[in-house]
Amino acid sequence: MSHVHFQPIGGAAGDMTLAALVHAGAPLEEVSAVLEGLGVGFRIAAEPAQVNGVGSLRLAVGCPPERVHRDFRAVREMIEASDLPARAKERAVGAFRRLAVAEGRVHGRDPEEVAFHEVGAVDSIVDLVGSCVALELLGAETVSCGPLPLGGGVVRAAHGPLPAPGPATLEILKGSKVRWEEERHEMTTPTGAALLAELTGGTFTDAAPPMTLRSVGYGAGRARFRGVPNLLRAVVGELEGVRGDLVLLEANVDDAPGEVLGAAVERLLDEGAPDAWLEPIFMKRGRGAYKLCALAPAGDLERLARLLMRETGTLGVRHHPVGRTVAGRRTVEVELPYGRCRVKVGTLDGEDFIAAPEYADALRLARESGKPLSRVYADVRVAAERDEKW
Numbered sequence: 001m002s003h004v005h006f007q008p009i010g011g012a013a014g015d016m017t018l019a020a021l022v023h024a025g026a027p028l029e030e031v032s033a034v035l036e037g038l039g040v041g042f043r044i045a046a047e048p049a050q051v052n053g054v055g056s057l058r059l060a061v062g063c064p065p066e067r068v069h070r071d072f073r074a075v076r077e078m079i080e081a082s083d084l085p086a087r088a089k090e091r092a093v094g095a096f097r098r099l100a101v102a103e104g105r106v107h108g109r110d111p112e113e114v115a116f117h118e119v120g121a122v123d124s125i126v127d128l129v130g131s132c133v134a135l136e137l138l139g140a141e142t143v144s145c146g147p148l149p150l151g152g153g154v155v156r157a158a159h160g161p162l163p164a165p166g167p168a169t170l171e172i173l174k175g176s177k178v179r180w181e182e183e184r185h186e187m188t189t190p191t192g193a194a195l196l197a198e199l200t201g202g203t204f205t206d207a208a209p210p211m212t213l214r215s216v217g218y219g220a221g222r223a224r225f226r227g228v229p230n231l232l233r234a235v236v237g238e239l240e241g242v243r244g245d246l247v248l249l250e251a252n253v254d255d256a257p258g259e260v261l262g263a264a265v266e267r268l269l270d271e272g273a274p275d276a277w278l279e280p281i282f283m284k285r286g287r288g289a290y291k292l293c294a295l296a297p298a299g300d301l302e303r304l305a306r307l308l309m310r311e312t313g314t315l316g317v318r319h320h321p322v323g324r325t326v327a328g329r330r331t332v333e334v335e336l337p338y339g340r341c342r343v344k345v346g347t348l349d350g351e352d353f354i355a356a357p358e359y360a361d362a363l364r365l366a367r368e369s370g371k372p373l374s375r376v377y378a379d380v381r382v383a384a385e386r387d388e389k390w
């Protein structure tokens with residue numbers, strides 16, 4: 001299970017977050033391809049930067065002039081109607097909600113109707129949605145972040161000069177631990193604060209969980225600070241060991257056809273259950289039936305239990321917290337004469353113990369090359385050994 005810990009050394013903004021995740025290994029072309037599905041016109045330029053000698057990435061988002069009114073309601077509907085992975089949608093909408101609620105409080109507006117100015121809207125959509133997609137590409141299930149730094153001085157905004165930190169930034173961070181730095185610059189923007197507050201649930205701490213380090217990325221800010229490098233660092237790692245963050249949902253069903261049960265399993269998986277399956281059982285008086293089981297992240301218990309009831313018609317769902325011992329894992333890639341395939345490598349106590357070809361990639365290669373799936377698996381394993389990927 002992957003975890004990303006952000007260190008907001010010089011602060012955080014939406015573009016710095018996306019830049020740090022891309023620099024840590026999330027492929028920008030894949031992020032852009034998913035964003036194109038939203039139908040907003042944009043360009044992203046990624047330029048390598050040196051901040052106090054540290055190699056990093058700086059992103060610039062541009063967009064053609066557009067005449068679309070984008071308030072929170074419109075942005076939310078656009079994200080919800082998209083093909084983004086369920087968790088990326090939830091995270092992105094949650095971040096926009098925090099931004100809209102904060103702006104609404106500052107400017108005395110209904111959050112639903114807070115307008116994101118056209119150019120700023122596309123910028124924020126690319127930064128926020130892009131970061132959530134990048135987290136999916138890195139497989140990040142959990143995120144932590146150190147306390148965000150707040151600078152000072154004045155920033156130029158659409159309505160004139162504003163005090164830094166922006167009033168919206170402070171609204172978003174109410175209830176969260178922050179850090180004050182003696183810089184006459186804005187260090188954390190409303191967009192950066194909203195995204196990181198959503199990803200961490202508003203708890204900012206330097207205490208990252210123990211992990212096996214996989215990659216590190218640096219997102220560069222634009223201003224030059226006197227006291228700290230203007231960088232946001234993303235540290236990506238694998239958590240391993242005992243975890244107690246899942247709940248097992250179970251329901252015995254004896255009156256639903258197989259297609260309905262199969263569809264329920266698919267929906268549960270699509271909606272964020274890490275696993276879902278059916279077990280044949282015998283109920284009272286020897287009646288054959290199925291037990292529908294799903295693992296749910298603790299925070300999604302109610303939503304997934306309701307989904308299970310709606311899909312199967314069952315009137316109740318049992319749930320139990322489940323502990324699990326998990327291995328660390330990372331994804332590598334191998335090149336075969338007929339295409340590329342990802343390989344999941346499992347680690348225990350820092351040592352690799354298994355390398356498993358990614359089923360979806362191997363199946364695609366088998367279909368494209370006409371080779372049996374078992375042959376593709378064998379070729380992938382040989383290539384992984386040959387290239388010392390594990």
Ligand SMILES: O=C([S-])c1cc(C(=O)S)c[n+]([C@@H]2O[C@H](COP(=O)(O)O)[C@@H](O)[C@H]2O)c1
Binds near residue numbers: 158
């Ligand atoms: O334009 C508006 S309404 C605006 C409001 C605020 C408040 O804090 S309220 C702040 N700003 C500043 O605009 C830039 C861009 O912010 P992003 O979050 O989109 O990166 C930044 O300097 C904000 O402080 C604008």
Ligand code: NI
Binds near residue numbers: 103106107168
């Ligand atoms: Ni504002």
